[in-house]
Amino acid sequence: MTAPAAVGVGRRHLEKLATFPHAVASWVGDNGYPVQTPLTFEVDADAGTVRLDAPGVPLPEDREVNIIASHIRPQPGTGYDERRYVSLWGRIERRERGVAFHPSRAWGWDEAETPFFEYSERTLPQARRYFRALSEEQGREVRPRLSRLWTVLLTTRLPFLTATIVPVLLGIAVAAYDGDFNFWLALLTMIGACAVHIGVNTTNDVFDALSGADEANVNPTQFSGGSRVIQRGIVSLRTMALVAAGAWLVGIIFGLLLFAMRPSAELLVIGMAGVVLGVFYTAPPLKLVHRGLGEIVTALGFGPLMVLGAYAVQRQALSWDAFVASVPVAILVALILYVNEIPDRHSDARAGKRTLPVRFSKRAIATMFLCSALAAFATIVAGVVAGWLPLAALVALVALPMVFGIHRGIREHYDRPYELMPVMGRNIQLHLVTGLLLFAGYVIAITADAVFSGAPLS
Numbered sequence: 001m002t003a004p005a006a007v008g009v010g011r012r013h014l015e016k017l018a019t020f021p022h023a024v025a026s027w028v029g030d031n032g033y034p035v036q037t038p039l040t041f042e043v044d045a046d047a048g049t050v051r052l053d054a055p056g057v058p059l060p061e062d063r064e065v066n067i068i069a070s071h072i073r074p075q076p077g078t079g080y081d082e083r084r085y086v087s088l089w090g091r092i093e094r095r096e097r098g099v100a101f102h103p104s105r106a107w108g109w110d111e112a113e114t115p116f117f118e119y120s121e122r123t124l125p126q127a128r129r130y131f132r133a134l135s136e137e138q139g140r141e142v143r144p145r146l147s148r149l150w151t152v153l154l155t156t157r158l159p160f161l162t163a164t165i166v167p168v169l170l171g172i173a174v175a176a177y178d179g180d181f182n183f184w185l186a187l188l189t190m191i192g193a194c195a196v197h198i199g200v201n202t203t204n205d206v207f208d209a210l211s212g213a214d215e216a217n218v219n220p221t222q223f224s225g226g227s228r229v230i231q232r233g234i235v236s237l238r239t240m241a242l243v244a245a246g247a248w249l250v251g252i253i254f255g256l257l258l259f260a261m262r263p264s265a266e267l268l269v270i271g272m273a274g275v276v277l278g279v280f281y282t283a284p285p286l287k288l289v290h291r292g293l294g295e296i297v298t299a300l301g302f303g304p305l306m307v308l309g310a311y312a313v314q315r316q317a318l319s320w321d322a323f324v325a326s327v328p329v330a331i332l333v334a335l336i337l338y339v340n341e342i343p344d345r346h347s348d349a350r351a352g353k354r355t356l357p358v359r360f361s362k363r364a365i366a367t368m369f370l371c372s373a374l375a376a377f378a379t380i381v382a383g384v385v386a387g388w389l390p391l392a393a394l395v396a397l398v399a400l401p402m403v404f405g406i407h408r409g410i411r412e413h414y415d416r417p418y419e420l421m422p423v424m425g426r427n428i429q430l431h432l433v434t435g436l437l438l439f440a441g442y443v444i445a446i447t448a449d450a451v452f453s454g455a456p457l458s
Helices: 011-017 116-122 124-138 148-156 158-177 183-211 237-261 265-279 294-301 304-315 320-340 345-350 362-386 391-399 401-413 417-453
Strands: 023-028 034-044 049-053 065-075 079-095 098-110
Touching: 011 034, 011 079, 011 098, 065 098, 116 124, 116 417, 148 158, 148 183, 148 237, 158 183, 158 304, 158 320, 158 417, 183 237, 183 265, 183 304, 237 265, 265 294, 265 304, 294 304, 294 320, 304 320, 320 362, 320 417, 362 391, 362 401, 362 417, 391 401, 391 417, 401 417
Parallel strands: none
Antiparallel strands: 023 034, 023 065, 034 049, 049 098, 065 079, 079 098
16 A cells, blocks of 8 residues: 555555544644544445544535544554554535545555555655755755764765675785784785775665666665665765775775785786776676676675785785685675675666576575585685694684574565565674684684794784
8 A cells, every 4th residue: 555655546545544443634724724633434435435524623625635544553662563554635525414525645554565664765756856846945955964974884884894804804814824914014905905895885886876776676674775875865976976986096096005015916916806896896888796796796806806815915925725715705795795685686687687586586595595605614624624724713613503594584584675684684794703713713723833833923
């Protein structure tokens, strides 16, 4: 029964009104002030009319009257649920058997049919029209506003920088385990990598806005659907493009600075590959995510490229040990995108984004998640057995049980975006916890080597 703007009255609106025990009539009085009165009613859906009874209050026949019926159930300490309402506008006609109401337009919402967050997204066009009209009336731009802090957090999606922090820390740790560590180089690497990540996030929002992918998405969640600041009018498309360009500029400057300090062909290639993959993830003409390559690009960018890049800054070389260490975090970061794409699959399909959840069935998606996540942990075990990873890296297996809970959540809540949100959150935690445990494993190994060899820790 969702209708963001007024629509012609159909039988469904009248039938929905009949489910409410009471309603309120309102209209604009002769003095220009609103008048309201409670009433009882009887719906005749076949005739398209509503018989009203408002004891002691004459209902006007010379103007439009609004009839609204609503329901809400308080939930102490948490808010409300069972929210629904129906609102009808029309004219009053007096008959021998009482007052008849002829609705001409109606709208409403039922939380059982359309979740609140989806309803909010579906009403965005109406909200934008309202702000445009208000801006014209006021003679100045009127738009939604947040505090500077919240605007920055939403625009850049800073909480998602864990996807960069983990592989960079891991690359630095592998280099330290191999005998090289410079704090200032590590700090510059982290800043540059985070700037590039912000560039990727904001560029993604710009091109998803231009392609219509985010506009078509009426089921965004805390972890999917983009930042939404463009769609909600908080940040303009032009401003977002400037933020993206600025973030890329900072990232490239730091990359060139690191290259000047630690020149190597490997570092140059990794940096160039990172820029190309980051920009053309959503940008034309490549539009890699639209071609179903999003998970692969994400795995490469936030796995081997980040880990090997951080390693190369410290050692001016590459190693198989660093590559093997990057594989588990590469798989798990790709699975963040993979699971986050599940609620977006319908809007992505309409926008031509052929992601894996768009291409495959629910069962296949859940199975591929389980197999991929288990492969990440199998890589750690194999790496230790082969001698590419230190024995202490096995501490990362502590995170393994999280995989099965996430897999179960995907199967149970695949078609319910908002119930899937906690699962998506745990999936992000899986990457973070596993990556930090791997990092801790290297710290343990470095410490143990220093203690037993008598060498200093620095």
